[in-house]
Amino acid sequence: xxxxxxxLASRDRTVAxxxxxxxxxxxxxxxxxxxxxxxxxxxxxxxxxxAQRWVVNRLTNRPRGRERLKAELxxxxxxxxxxEQVVAETFREVDEETVAHRVLQTAQRDGRRLTPSQxxxxxxxxxxxxxxxDRMIEKQGIHEETVHEE
Numbered sequence: 032x033x034x035x036x037x038x039l040a041s042r043d044r045t046v047a048x049x050x051x052x053x054x055x056x057x058x059x060x061x062x063x064x065x066x067x068x069x070x071x072x073x074x075x076x077x078x079x080x081x082a083q084r085w086v087v088n089r090l091t092n093r094p095r096g097r098e099r100l101k102a103e104l105x106x107x108x109x110x111x112x113x114x115e116q117v118v119a120e121t122f123r124e125v126d127e128e129t130v131a132h133r134v135l136q137t138a139q140r141d142g143r144r145l146t147p148s149q150x151x152x153x154x155x156x157x158x159x160x161x162x163x164x165d166r167m168i169e170k171q172g173i174h175e176e177t178v179h180e181e
Contacts (some may be wrong), residue, residue: 034058035066039075043085046071046078047108082109082117090121094130097122099158127163134159135167147171 038044038052046067053063070076082104089100097118104114131154138153139145145153147168154164 032066032069035070036075039070043081044076045081045108046076049076051108078109078113079117082113083121086117086121090125090130094134095157096131096154096159096163097127098160102158127159128166131159131163131167132170145171 034056035049035053038049044052049067049070050063053066054060058066067076085104085107086100089095089103095103100121101114101118104117105111109117134154134157135145135150150168150171151164154167155161159167
């Protein structure tokens with residue numbers, strides 16, 4: 032229990048991360064389960080709360096698309112269903128296109144313009160849906176035509 036508590040003291044963790052840590056330190060399966068159950072009962076461990084905080088923090092500091100966020104949560108040990116649920120809830124409040132626009136603005140901060148192909152690759156690597164990428168390319172095209180007409 033002390034080992035688990037100290038591990039959580041430095042930062043927020045998922046159940047899977049705590050389980051792996053305790054097992055790596057030689058704890059038996061029974062000890063791991065008991066410790067995780069106790070830490071959860073004390074609200075020190077809560078994968079749903081962790082996932083919600085992590086997604087909000089990620090969107091604030093290093094925005095990504097739905098698929099990338101979901102994959103990153105799963106890599107941290109969050110169950111597929113929970114990762115999908117948290118990401119879906121978040122994107123009910125935040126439009127993916129708005130997030131993609133912010134990401135593109137950051138990439139083009141120094142006056143650099145991305146071609147449609149570069150934009151596609153850039154947004155795809157960051158986990159945005161093909162529909163969102165298509166809309167962003169379309170908006171870029173409209174903007175470029177307006178610039179050329181003036």
